[in-house]
Amino acid sequence: MSTTPRMQAVNIGVLLLFCTLCNPALAVLDGLLSNGNFELGPKASELNGTEVLKHNGIPDWEISGFVEYIKSGQTQGDMLLVVPEGAYAVRLGNEASIKQRVSVIKGMYYSLTFSAARTCAQEEKLNVSVAPDSGVLPMQTLYSSNGWDSYAWAYQAEYDYSEIVIHNPGVEEDPACGPLIDSIAIKALYPPKATSKNILKNGGFEEGPYVFPNTTWGVLIPPNIEDDHSPLPAWMVPSLKAVKYIDSEHFSVPQGRRAVELVAGKESVITQIARTTPGKTYHLSFAVGDASNSCEGSMIVEAFAGRDTLKVPYESKGKGGFKRAVLRFVATTTRTQIMFLSTFYTMRSDDFASLCGPVVDDVKLLSVRYPRNKVV
Numbered sequence: 001m002s003t004t005p006r007m008q009a010v011n012i013g014v015l016l017l018f019c020t021l022c023n024p025a026l027a028v029l030d031g032l033l034s035n036g037n038f039e040l041g042p043k044a045s046e047l048n049g050t051e052v053l054k055h056n057g058i059p060d061w062e063i064s065g066f067v068e069y070i071k072s073g074q075t076q077g078d079m080l081l082v083v084p085e086g087a088y089a090v091r092l093g094n095e096a097s098i099k100q101r102v103s104v105i106k107g108m109y110y111s112l113t114f115s116a117a118r119t120c121a122q123e124e125k126l127n128v129s130v131a132p133d134s135g136v137l138p139m140q141t142l143y144s145s146n147g148w149d150s151y152a153w154a155y156q157a158e159y160d161y162s163e164i165v166i167h168n169p170g171v172e173e174d175p176a177c178g179p180l181i182d183s184i185a186i187k188a189l190y191p192p193k194a195t196s197k198n199i200l201k202n203g204g205f206e207e208g209p210y211v212f213p214n215t216t217w218g219v220l221i222p223p224n225i226e227d228d229h230s231p232l233p234a235w236m237v238p239s240l241k242a243v244k245y246i247d248s249e250h251f252s253v254p255q256g257r258r259a260v261e262l263v264a265g266k267e268s269v270i271t272q273i274a275r276t277t278p279g280k281t282y283h284l285s286f287a288v289g290d291a292s293n294s295c296e297g298s299m300i301v302e303a304f305a306g307r308d309t310l311k312v313p314y315e316s317k318g319k320g321g322f323k324r325a326v327l328r329f330v331a332t333t334t335r336t337q338i339m340f341l342s343t344f345y346t347m348r349s350d351d352f353a354s355l356c357g358p359v360v361d362d363v364k365l366l367s368v369r370y371p372r373n374k375v376v
Contacts, residue, residue, distance in 0.1 A: 026060065026102050030210060033100055033164070034060040036184040038088045041069050050074070050091075050176075058090065061100055065168075066093030066175045076120065081180065084115050084148045085214055089182035091119065092126075092168035093175040099165045102186065104157040109189040111154040111209040111231040112164065113219055117147045120177040127167040130155045133229065136169070137222055139179060141241065143263055144217045145353035148182075152209035152219050152231035152245065154189060185210040189233050199274050199282075200338065201234035203363040205258045208232045211247045218246040218261065232260070232270070239269035239341070246359070252292035252320030259361035261291050262301070262342035268357065271339040274365055276331035284329065284338065286363040288312045289322025293348060295356035300343035305329045306336045311343070314358055318349060322359065328368065338365065 026034045035058070042057035050068040052058060058069065068091040072083035083089045090098060104110060110130075116139060118124045124139045133155040143149050155162075164186075168178045187210035192202040202208075209219050209231040220242040221232050230236050237243055241264035246253065253259040262268040276282060288301045296318040303310045308329035314322075329336075340360050348354040 026100065030185075030187045032183065032185045033102065037086050037182060038069070038090055039086050041088055058098070061098050063096070063098050065096030066178075067091070067096045067098065068093065068176060070180060076176070079120065081119065082117065082147060083180075083182060084117075084146075085183050085212070089180050091176065091180050092166070092178045094171045094178065095168065096178060097165055097167035098181065099163060101161055101163050103160065104162045105188075106157055106160045108157050109154060109191065109229060109233070110157060110162070111152050111187050111189050112184065113150055113152050113187070113210040113212065114166065114184040115148050115150045115182045115212070115215070117149070117180045118142070119180060120172075120174065124168075124170060124179045126179060127165075127169050128153045129165045129167070130157075130162045132158060135222070141264070141355075142353075143220060143242070143244065143355050145348075145351040146217070148217065150183075150212060150215060150217060150219045151242075152221055154209070154229040154231040156229055183212055183215075185212065189231070192234050194275075197364070197366075199276075199365040199367075200272055200363055202232070203365070204256045205232065205235075205245070205260055205361060206256050208245050208258055211245065211258075213249070216250045218244040218251065221245055221260075235270050235272050237269060238271055239264075239267050241267035243268045243270055246291055252289065252322075252359070253361060254287035254289050254322040254359065255362040259291075259359050261359050262340065262357040263355045264342075265345040265357070266341050266343065269339060269341045270360070271337055274336050274338055276334060276336040277367070278331055278333060281328060281330050281368040282336075283366050283368045284327040284364070285324065286340070287322045287324050287359075287361045288314050289359045289361070290314070290316035290318060290320060291356070291359050292318065292320035293356060294318040294350040295346055296349045297346055298344070299346060299358040301358050301360060302341050302343055303327050304337065304339040306332060316358070322361070338363070
């Protein structure tokens with residue numbers, strides 16, 4: 001008997017309810033974790049000023065160490081503690097952590113997205129872990145002028161549940177000098193495949209981490225030295241700095257709903273290894289543009305295909321737009337590295353404090369039956 005969409009939705013709901021009842025972990029769907037924005041807070045009796053006293057004082061979270069519950073507009077001396085979404089966030093002091101257990105599918109890849117901001121520590125960083133995977137994300141570089149950045153971090157589920165831990169490993173003289181955390185979300189990642197229309201996987205960057213619908217600063221994809229599993233499936237970030245994952249709801253995107261912004265010059269790199277046949281000619285096409293985020297000036301995207309390179313200049317007025325480019329090359333090995341980086345550092349013209357750069361999108365690789373020139 002065939003089922004209607006309504007019946008299918010009911011069946012999924014029953015399955016999730018069953019999983020929740022039989023497993024103490026919280027059932028999870030793409031989006032915010034349970035109380036992931038910390039709008040549900042401790043009781044007044046569980047607070048000493050801003051410090052949370054009980055390990056389960058924040059609903060659906062387990063805490064350890066010096067954890068504070070911060071209200072939007074709160075100050076610390078002359079410093080305003082800004083909350084990016086809603087009215088509340090948490091601050092992780094010395095050796096403090098927050099933890100939540102969620103039900104997942106064993107073997108599946110997941111990406112966490114969360115917003116974080118520095119406060120008063122000198123070298124703030126965060127250790128994000130889901131055993132046995134972990135990564136330390138440094139927060140010395142601020143990419144947005146409001147002090148908040150959203151970060152993505154990926155892992156592969158080893159069990160049918162995940163214990164998500166965000167930990168501040170720092171120790172400061174003032175235990176309250178630690179990063180602010182808000183809006184923690186999860187998204188299942190589906191490994192993309194090559195097709196007859198594109199040898200590269202996820203060439204349009206449509207598969208990637210969760211993007212918060214109410215934020216306007218995109219999501220940082222950290223270097224793979226800090227993350228063994230890329231939140232941007234099929235692509236890696238082998239550089240020292242992050243790249244930014246942007247959406248069409250808040251930025252100008254050449255094609256589809258997602259793209260990548262190279263925000264830190266030659267220190268922002270994306271790469272993918274493609275299967276090629278030695279002696280064959282290939283056609284690497286891609287779009288270069290700006291995100292309509294007041295990122296103005298002369299930009300250059302450098303494209304690499306094995307030993308072949310192409311520099312694509314783009315004059316940005318910071319109001320959106322793009323151009324297309326093509327690099328033709330002859331493969332010399334069975335595996336060819338495709339790579340993109342930005343030649344220059346660029347700052348936004350409206351605040352002179354936010355890093356920005358050219359956008360890369362719609363990357364396609366195909367073999368050419370009747371090759372003409374090497375580079376167009």
